[in-house]
Amino acid sequence: MTTDRDPQLASLFQSAEEKFPDEAFTSRVMSAVESRRRRSIIGWVISGLVLASCAWFLVLVLQDAVFLLTQFLPATIIDMDNRWTAQLLAPVNSVSGLFGLGALALWAAFRKLF
Secondary structure (H helix, E strand, O other), X not given: OOOOOOHHHHHXXXXXXXXXXXXXXXXXXXXXXXXHHHHHHXXXXXXXXXHHHHHHHHHHHHHHHHHHXXXXXXXXXXXXXXXXXXXXXXXXXXXXXXXXXXXXHHHHHHHHHX
16 A cells, blocks of 8 residues: 555545534534424425315215215115015125125235235
């Protein structure tokens, strides 16, 4: 190894050795962290309010759509003569029951794949 040192490199390292006052550096970093935390909280609150208002609007629209759909769809898919069998199969003998079973099947497939 050589003992020759580059003067520009040495001056760069000497300038990097400059000590900062501990209290000033700490207070500056903590104030920056606090301001970022406040901005993050404000951003989350605004995002939550926007999403809640959009969800409220969509729920009203979807509720009206489901209400209109129930006016056209039959209460049961297959009419059964036996009263006990009809009561036993009532949850799955409707359009909503079939949609529910389909949703459960999709959820189970999603859980199996991922």
